[in-house]
Amino acid sequence: xxxAVLLLLALGLLEAEGRxxxxxxxxxxxxxxxxxxxxxxIIPSVVEFRGRELEKYVAxxxxxxxxxxxxxxxxxxxxxxxxxxxxxxxxxxxxxxxxSYTQVQELVFESCIFxxxxxxxxxxQDLPILSPHFHNICxxxxxxxxxxxxxxxxxxxxxxxxxxxxxxxxxxxxxxxxFKDLCSLDVAQNSLGDESLMPxxxxxxxPQLQVLSLQNWTLTSxxxxxxxxxxxxGLQHLDLSQNKLKADPSSSCQWKNVFQIFNLSxxxxxxxxxxxxxxxxxxxxxCNHLHAVxxxxxxLKKLFLSQNMLQAAPSIKNYPMLDTLxxxxxxxxxxxxxxxxxxxxxxxxxNTHNCSCSGARGLQALAALGHLGQGWPQDYTCHSLxx
Ligand SMILES: *[C@@H]1O[C@H](CO)[C@@H](O)[C@H](O)[C@H]1NC(C)=O
Ligand SMILES: *[C@@H]1O[C@H](CO)[C@@H](O)[C@H](O)[C@H]1NC(C)=O
Ligand SMILES: *[C@@H]1O[C@H](CO)[C@@H](O)[C@H](O)[C@H]1NC(C)=O
Numbered sequence: 001x002x003x004a005v006l007l008l009l010a011l012g013l014l015e016a017e018g019r020x021x022x023x024x025x026x027x028x029x030x031x032x033x034x035x036x037x038x039x040x041x042i043i044p045s046v047v048e049f050r051g052r053e054l055e056k057y058v059a060x061x062x063x064x065x066x067x068x069x070x071x072x073x074x075x076x077x078x079x080x081x082x083x084x085x086x087x088x089x090x091x092x093x094x095x096x097x098x099x100s101y102t103q104v105q106e107l108v109f110e111s112c113i114f115x116x117x118x119x120x121x122x123x124x125q126d127l128p129i130l131s132p133h134f135h136n137i138c139x140x141x142x143x144x145x146x147x148x149x150x151x152x153x154x155x156x157x158x159x160x161x162x163x164x165x166x167x168x169x170x171x172x173x174x175x176x177x178x179f180k181d182l183c184s185l186d187v188a189q190n191s192l193g194d195e196s197l198m199p200x201x202x203x204x205x206x207p208q209l210q211v212l213s214l215q216n217w218t219l220t221s222x223x224x225x226x227x228x229x230x231x232x233x234g235l236q237h238l239d240l241s242q243n244k245l246k247a248d249p250s251s252s253c254q255w256k257n258v259f260q261i262f263n264l265s266x267x268x269x270x271x272x273x274x275x276x277x278x279x280x281x282x283x284x285x286x287c288n289h290l291h292a293v294x295x296x297x298x299x300l301k302k303l304f305l306s307q308n309m310l311q312a313a314p315s316i317k318n319y320p321m322l323d324t325l326x327x328x329x330x331x332x333x334x335x336x337x338x339x340x341x342x343x344x345x346x347x348x349x350x351n352t353h354n355c356s357c358s359g360a361r362g363l364q365a366l367a368a369l370g371h372l373g374q375g376w377p378q379d380y381t382c383h384s385l386x387x
Contacts, residue, residue: 048082073101080106086113096129096154108133131160133186152178162186170196176205183208188215188239197228211237215263219243222273223251230256237261241284244268264288265304286326294318305330306347313348316340327351328375333383337362341369349375355382 081104083095099107107129155178168190179185185206192200197219209232219225222245229235235257245267255277262276262283269288272295276283280297284304291309296318303314303325310330316322316339325343327335329350337358340346346366353359363380366372 046080046082047078048084049086050084070101073098074103078102078104080104080108082108082110083112084110086111099129104129106131106133108135109137110135112137130158131162131184132158133162133164134166135162135164137163137166156180158182160184160186162188163190165189168192171200173199173202173205176200176202179206181208182206184211185209186211186213186215187217188213188242189217191216191218193218194221194224197224201228201231203231206232208234210234213239214243215239216242220246221248222246223248223253226253226255226275227251232257235259237263239263240267241265242267245273247273260299281321313340316343326373328379334359335362337365341366341371344371345373346371347373347375349379351380352383353380355384 078099081099086109096107109132112134158179159181161179161182161184164186165188168187169192171187171192192214196217212229212232212235214225219240220243222240225240225245229238230253236259238257238259238261241263242265245264254275257277258279259277260279260281262280264273265284266287267285269285269290272285272290272293276295276297278297279299281299282302282304283295283297283300285293286304286306286308288308290305291311293305293310293314295314299321300319301321301323303319303322305314306326306328308327308330310327310332313325313327313332313335316325316336323343324345325340326345326347328347332348332351333354335346335348340362348363353363355363360382363372367376
């Protein structure tokens with residue numbers, strides 16, 4: 001029996017009529033209510049289960065699988081498993097345990113419904129899946145920390161966690177303290193708001209965190225963020241994009257963190273918020289309403305300012321380490337060509353270029369160096385000569 005059949009049998013997915021779609025090019029498989037005949041012997045590296053109620057498999061005898069079965073599971077090269085549109089009733093530990101025998105590294109739950117139903121007894125030691133992604137799950141996984149006490153030894157070892165668009169309403173302090181090893185936390189699109197910041201990033205929470213995405217959290221106070229993440233000493237990458245951030249004149253918060261990557265794209269900015277962290281290497285402020293950018297950073301390497309209202313490019317002299325400048329879709333007529341020519345990657349499409357001799361020569365010189373990225377030449381137009 002093929003190991004794929006075994007895997008699906010084990011999940012009880014073979015008992016009903018169903019279909020399975022394999023994409024050979026992408027090594028990808030989607031299974032709808034499978035039957036044995038519909039199974040191919042192909043073992044895809046990504047397996048996706050949709051439209052079944054996983055609750056039926058809660059009784060699956062994971063604890064007494066014989067060694068030959070676990071050995072076979074261990075030989076499966078499945079890299080990623082996606083569960084979609086499933087009803088998952090507190091069998092998360094059982095599922096995790098089952099797949100811990102395979103080589104799966106990524107586990108994604110999409111639109112899965114998690115329901116409370118008393119205690120579950122599943123011990124969860126030694127689960128090798130260290131980067132699960134939960135998307136659009138309901139009701140909230142977080143905020144029910146008691147339900148996950150049986151998972152706490154696993155949660156402690158997680159390195160990456162994504163819980164996106166899942167109606168998370170709070171991330172209490174105690175939860176953050178469980179995640180002792182977590183390097184990357186993506187809690188985008190959860191509408192938690194300004195008030196949730198302080199309790200979430202309390203003392204002792206997420207002590208190893210390096211990458212934090214608070215994208216689309218309905219945040220409004222820039223300085224509240226600054227005050228809230230002070231206790232994350234290892235932070236390297238902060239994503240605040242897709243919020244509506246405003247400065248709070250009453251706050252004098254200074255960034256204690258020395259993070260390098262800051263994403264403020266689509267953050268509703270009318271002006272550059274200050275202070276910015278001093279040691280930035282990548283700053284993304286695209287898709288805002290900025291009229292001017294007069295910052296200066298000795299370490300900045302990449303500056304993204306596309307889709308703003310800039311009438312002039314920022315002065316390159318203020319960024320001695322810069323190699324990338326994106327200012328597409330602004331109202332810039334001319335770049336300081338002699339400064340810009342040292343950059344590796346420049347994007348100025350969608351502006352109204354002044355194609356005087358010097359302007360046109362500057363653009364053509366950049367293009368000849370191969371430093372103009374996407375959009376050259378079709379998206380470059382002249383102010384006076386639109387063609
Ligand atoms: C910033 O976030 C947006 C999504 O909101 C993403 O498209 C963009 O690539 C990010 N920028 C960087 C530099 O990672
Ligand atoms: C610039 O605007 C055009 C047209 O609205 C859009 O298709 C393109 O994606 C934009 N480019 C950037 C980098 O924002
Ligand atoms: C274009 O640049 C030339 C030379 O620098 C200048 O004389 C002219 O006024 C500019 N035209 C526009 C429309 O900015």
